[in-house]
Amino acid sequence: MTALRALVVPPGPSALSMLAALDGALNGRAAAVLPVPGADPRQSDLLTTALRAGEEIDDDVALVVSTSGTTGTPKGAMLTAAALIASASATHDRLGGPGTWLLALPAYHVAGVQVLIRSVLAGTVPVELDVSAGFSVDTLPAAVNAMGSGRRYASLVAAQVAKALADPAATAALAELDAILLGGGPAPLPILEGAAAAGITVVRTYGMSETAGGCVYDGSPLDGVEVRIEADGRIVLGGTTLAKGYRNRTDPDPFAEAGWFRTDDAGALDDSGALRVLGRIDEAISTGGLTVLPQPVEAVLAAHPAIADCAIFGLPDDRLGQRVVAAITVAPGAQAPTLAELREHVGASFDRTAAPRELHILDELPRRGIGKLDRRALVQRFGT
Structure with a gap:
């Protein structure tokens, strides 16, 4: 076995410096590498520690890529x-x-x-x-x-x-x-x-x-x-x-x-x-006896001419268990749609239970990583 090596990716246009290390790992001439962000020392230290850079790893592994999903805990996919x-x-x-x-x-x-x-x-x-x-x-x-x-x-x-x-x-x-x-x-x-x-x-x-x-x-x-x-x-x-x-x-x-x-x-x-792909199972909304996956509803909302971007998420509701909530950004030059208008729009494609019961209009939607929608941030912002 060889030891996993942390490969710091410096900020700026510098990733090409990684080519030789990746070539060596792919050809078995060098140890497996764990890319970490040089511009974020705190995250770099977290990944280096949590994924045990410097410790032994199977010889057939060439690359470990950090992955947290929605848990926030680095696991590290070991790719041969x-x-x-x-x-x-x-x-x-x-x-x-x-x-x-x-x-x-x-x-x-x-x-x-x-x-x-x-x-x-x-x-x-x-x-x-x-x-x-x-x-x-x-x-x-x-x-x-x-x-x-x-x-x-x-x-x-x-x-x-x-x-x-x-x-x-x-x-x-x-x-x-x-x-x-x-x-x-x-x-x-x-x-x-x-x-x-x-x-x-x-x-x-x-x-x-x-x-x-x-x-x-x-x-x-x-x-x-x-x-x-x-x-x-x-x-x-x-x-x-x-x-x-x-x-x-x-x-x-x-x-x-x-x-x-x-x-x-x-x-x-x-x-x-x-x-x-219909959406993440752990993001499903249980509302009024119906299970609603956000992505199909978002696809319908995205077709509305006044909407530039949108997100669907669930918040606790005393009567329904959860209520469907929409967050949107408005298309340039368009007038912001009303909640009633969006409920009618979604209701034309789905059971009305899937239509949003609450609407938030934002300048931009929260995202994480390389651009994934951060529904958890929306729940935390509007669920209190």
């Missing part, structure tokens, strides 16, 4: 070289071949580090944007131009695409790319429609650190990936991109069934076998 190579190869096969990547996500998250791994395996050098102070569209056109010829890809989250769509030069730059992997949670319908209208090729991805990042693209599993739905609607993932397990074991262990990972997501397979 075989799983990382399978993920990168399947991604390139799906997209049309290896190419040059734009790195616009933090390289200590799985989506960012996968950009580097795909580049290592493709023999290319990614072009990096400095996102230490946030995503700036001003530098995007030059970065895309610097990617040169051949196939060109990027991995982004919905908030970044939305920001680019508000800038004509940035929009045109994204339209030049062969594909953009869009992860970090479901994208609002207006963003997807705006990207399509601008000629931007978006591939919606579903996956997590435990599956070496995105493993289902536009509802279709990558080669080597298996998907099944349990009786309670839970999504279970398996196949070649699966992590070996957690650095810190959990109880219950979602890896307990050999070759499978039990997610906390609910989903369904349509007649063609495509996966539709």
Whole structure:
């Protein structure tokens, strides 16, 4: 066995310094690495301690990626070289071949580090944007131009695409790319429609650190990936991109069934076998005898012309058990919709019990990590 090595990702455009370490870990010439954020010493120390950097780890593990889910406790998905190579190869096969990547996500998250791994395996050098102070569209056109010829890809989250769509030069730059992997949670319908209208090729991805990042693209599993739905609607993932397990074991262990990972997501397979993610099981709202998953309701709300972004969450209710609550941001130039209007809008698609009974209008929705909606923050803010 070798010892897990903490790999500090310095702030600024410096993630390319990780390429040699990742190459060594993938080829078995160097120890497994744990990327940690150099700009956040407190988080870096927490991950280094909690995931036991400096202690022995199995020789086949190349990368440990921190993952907290909604618990806030770092567990650390242990990804083997075989799983990382399978993920990168399947991604390139799906997209049309290896190419040059734009790195616009933090390289200590799985989506960012996968950009580097795909580049290592493709023999290319990614072009990096400095996102230490946030995503700036001003530098995007030059970065895309610097990617040169051949196939060109990027991995982004919905908030970044939305920001680019508000800038004509940035929009045109994204339209030049062969594909953009869009992860970090479901994208609002207006963003997807705006990207399509601008000629931007978006591939919606579903996956997590435990599956070496995105493993289902536009509802279709990558080669080597298996998907099944349990009786309670839970999504279970398996196949070649699966992590070996957690650095810190959990109880219950979602890896307990050999070759499978039990997610906390609910989903369904349509007649063609495509996966539709319905939402997190632990975010389900029990209201008036009905179980409401937030994401389908959000999808309906997102189609309302006055809504730019939205979130559905549950709050305690003496009569209903929980009541459905909506938080929205208003589309530029639009008049804020009323609660009655939104109840009518949702009621046209779902049982009226699923319609929001409380409305909050915000400047922006809280997000965590690389852009995932933070429902817990909304519950804490409005539940007192």
